[in-house]
Amino acid sequence: MTLSALVIAVIAVPVAVALLLAAMVAFGTAAPPKAMESIGAPFKQMDYRDLPATECCPLRDGTDLVYRSYLAAGDRVAVLIHGSAGSGSSMHALAKGLQASGISAYAPDMRGHGATGQRGDIAYVGQLEDDLADFIAFIRSRHSQAQVALIGFSSGGGYVLRVAGGTLGGSFDHYVLISPYLGHKAPTQRPNSGGWVAPFIPRIIALVTLERMGIHRFEGLPVVAFAIQPGMEKILTTSYSYRLSRNFHPDADYLGDFRRTPKPMTVVIGADDETFYADRFAALIHTVRPDIAVSVVPGLGHVDMTVLPQGVASVVEALSPRSNASLEVGQALNLIEAGLT
Template structure:
């Protein structure tokens, strides 16, 4: 009897020691900080060259958690075509990033709405959200708000870069019925997509040990550290006043596709278009067709001579995107 008790005690001690060791390893991994990558001049230069005149003022809607979130609304300046578009900016950005596209759509009779996604711009805490899935809830709340204000036109959801990944997430979710069509502009589809360059071509610098450790904790239902930053972006020095330079673990998980983008692609039933620039510095544009797996409801268009930001910034390429959104 004594030997059995001794064996049991030793087993418990070994289990506690192993658990303590795992905890120490995870703590060490979580302690690995995020490092800021060198700024990518091409991203900033193309964005700076975009048209920034006649920016409409921010408006606000109340999300289900009581927060007031910001968006800009662009009424048609040309004859209305009974279409509307909801434009989602990319990582670190805000509604200003899609202003040139929104103005081009307005000139073509398309009403456009450009939100500052929570964690960006004037919406919420910069670089963070409260829980995984909050961005999906916010988007549904914004659509409900717009419908309540009388917007009756069919809505197209268009997202750029990480916003394109998020748009695909929505297209395969319970919220897909809110939109008649989805357009992915140079989308970031996550690490499992053949279109993704390593670290997004130098745009993103993740703390891989911290991400792994937080993923392990999350698998056990532990989310106490999900507010910690896990990735930094190659923004220009001094730009953090207007840009989100880092993302928390939970924002990184929510603002894009699921870990495997095919979990969003497979259940997406509505029409989806991908438009990207052949000279994209962050993605392999020639791999988008492969990534989309030749699904019948998806078409892919690659624009010669365009880079990652051109599709929402440079007039000639913005016109191509706007024509597509206004006529299909």
């Protein structure tokens, strides 16, 4: 190879790589997945007529975190983290079940969802933890003597695991993961979450590469779309940016997060979950934390766990002292089945 040819090659290769990355960022998307009836239908059937009015908690950057509160007498509180594409209102049935059991519940719209911040995006990875730190300080100011649990559903469950194993792990007294997303490489994961998500693989690969090069300019672009039903675009979040997807997500070392969790944790999932393999959770988690209780609820699907009485009761049971569990679960079931959800 002549010197001139070598010079041309040295120049051409980086240019070709740059052009390839640019094309992957610009055009590496995917069509939205077909709507999943099993995910959307249970939420549509929920009674929202008594949905509490929204309230606001000021955050450190001046944004208001929008939330709903379900106050109960007693010294126990639960913060409910919704799943992907959703908002705090999707936790309405669960929040009412907890309230009926004497547990005050707070259901925020996480930043990038509902009425908090810009739909589908955040400013940086880690902003959700900053928001949560502000929100828990706000709740502790209202309930200074309370035992506070953090409960997350689906992607929210994966995010709660991230919190439990991270720097905020000691901020809560109990963690409950409901049908948690553990990451696309976890053995509990069905392909593409059973059809719920369509990842933009080429764009993701390009953005990961750019991030490793210290380039973050394009991380506000969407990298995953959800199988939401037509007409729900004004209510639900249709896609996540790269940085929101990275943050509202368990760590890559999700088993390490289980291992590092400093407070009691419970995992509950429906046996008929459409997005995850319910029968694989216990064996996986118990390889690192055999003390974490994993409960599989017969006959329930993914969303059923936060909407139907048996699913709500399993969460109440996870938070209830053993001496009171049967009574509180029974009370919750009676109230829910009487139509109070």
